[in-house]
Amino acid sequence: MNLIMLGAPGSGKGTMAKFISSDFSLPHISTGDIFRKNIKDGTELGNKVKSILDAGELVPDELTIDLVKDRLKEADCKNGFILDGFPRTLVQAEALEKFASIDSVILIDLPFEVIEERLSGRRSCPSCGEVYHTSTYKETNCQKCDASLIQREDDKLETVRARLKVYEKQTSPLIEFYKNKIFKVEGKGTPEETYAPVKKFLKEMK
């Protein structure tokens, strides 16, 4: 199964992708995670993209496309994959058509007001990548590895608004592009509630 997660930043794509990855044994490929890891490790790529991510803008298409193209060549992708955060522009979607065939696109639907609230309360573990929300997790350290939680620079309210604008303009046209492959779910419930119909759909598809 070759899947794409589509939805605004903060709609819960990453969380759904993790559930799917574990239930269906598919690699979870998050371009945002790949960029953040490179920034953290201080690689050449990381240094190139840091200011772009901090501003909530998009990394250039060519760079992102090459990165995903290489990642999909790895052995773990041979039985399928979940793309999370890619494609994010029509140029990326058109490029992807040339090196992969997509079975289904899971679209998470959520109003922008809810997203603003969610993202500005989000805290992440810089060490293992676990994600928390201030409304449900009051601790300052990660439950899994005890590292101090941080707020991503791009989760600050101003940047969240910039990211939503970018989504509206550059990414939402993909809903039309993939209209024949979209499975849409309502994203406002708990992660488990959002995941239930997705799981059912994917089981039937398999």
Ligand code: ADP
């Ligand atoms: P979210 O979906 O919550 O915005 P991600 O972790 O997917 O967060 O992405 C974080 C940032 O990484 C984006 O704001 C953007 O700067 C960069 N990025 C991730 N994926 C792409 C992509 N496909 N094309 C361009 N930039 C990307």
Ligand code: ZN
């Ligand atoms: Zn952790």
